[in-house]
Amino acid sequence: MTEHPTPTILVLAGKRDGKLDPLAEKAGVSHKAVVPIMGKPLIGHVLATLEKSWDDAKILVSIHDPSVLDGVEEVQRLKASGRLETIPAEAGIVESVEAGAARGGFPLLITTGDNVLTTVEALRAVNDAGWDREADAVLGLARREDIIAAHPEGQKKFYEFKDIAIANCNIYWLRDQKSLQAAEAFRGGGQFIKTPGAIRKAFGLRNLIRFRFRMDSLAGAMRRMSKRFGVRVIAHVLPDGRLAIDVDNQRTYDVTEELLKRDAAASA
Template sequence: MTEHPAPTILVLAGKRDGKLDPLAERAGVCHKAVVPIGGRPLIGHVLATLEQAWADARIIVSIHDPAILEQVEEVQRLRAAGRLEMAKAQHGIVESVEEASKRAEWPLLITTGDNALTTGNALRALHAHGMDAGADVVLGLARREDIQAAHPDGQYGFYQFKDMAISNCNLFWLRDPRAFSAVEAFRSGGQFFKNRSRIIKAFGLMNLIRFLLKLETVDGAMERLSKRFGVKVVAHRFEDGRLAIDVDNERTYRVTEELLEAAI
């Protein structure tokens, strides 16, 4: 595998719809990012992994109120090393990425503040795939079989393609600003995949029909998306099913806690 200069890493940690997350409310904290799990705040696990993935990668955390993270040990350490800065989270995912990207050097590797099971190997593999494949956008995915092998309760929702059922790993890679054309569909955030009209507008009716009828392979779907958006979109399939498990609710909190303990 060719060694490439480190990307800028963006951690999305904004509040969805500005509301207090139920896990944060249960834990008695003001933000999901600082919910304790496995002996440290949730985002602390993510930042510790990013810190080790590359010795010199810049890290940007997108959050509505940076003061929330002032007492997080990993934030203090990375800031002292000159490696971490904050960006103001916006009202939607794409808007938050655009705002943060003003401070970034490309490529941009994106993850989330609740992705506690991600690994340095996964981050480096995603970056290398994007660089070596000449891609504009890379989506990190895992197969249903690998996720269920990691933990039977790790993930219940999957996207079924002709060749496999997959789930995303909250790991994305963008080569440069041109890649925004492929994520434009997600502007304004919200529950995108529950809104059929937004899906049709973004991906096209025939593409949607092929997906619903399971007529498309994962790679075939990436080729169709590439043609629609005019940028090269590729999938990177991880064998480590843990990567598709993030902390979304009580169930995935329990699963993540169990897997963190097992890794010690």
């Protein structure tokens, strides 16, 4: 099996639009990334997985106030080993990704501070897909049926195409500087399911119409996206439906906590 270059890993852990997240407010903390779940901050679970994914991967955490991470065990350990660095979160997702790329270089693997259920296998699979399929950018996705099988309350809305319904797994990969053009799709925040107008802004009216009427397969949609941004963008569908469940609100917090408890019971 070919061993591909180790990516720099960027963890987006800032405040969306600079606002206090409802889960953070409920927990009495300033950033959602440090909301506790199963005795550990959300980002602690994420970093524990990232630490095991590659022995030598540099990890960058993009966050508005790095001091909130001072008490996170995984942050302390990774900083002490020279593997983790915090960088200031920028005004938006794209700007934060650009700042991460400028600091850490490429290839760049991107995830989020609330992606608690991510796995070593998924992170490595997305990195491998980028190289094996000669992509410029990779989107990690999961099928609706796999997500529902993982937990029926895990996701409520899906991107529907002619051949498949999917949700994103908050795992993205960029090959090089040119690949940053694909990140432009997220300049408006990337909440396409919640705000359909963002699809038109990011992809254009024609592609919005095709999406609304399910006129494209997933592969066809990726070809259109590639054409729009001038880089080869591919979808990599991961088999584990849990990967599409991040801690986005109270419902998904409760789902994630339930799944973590199942894991703990199974390993006891």
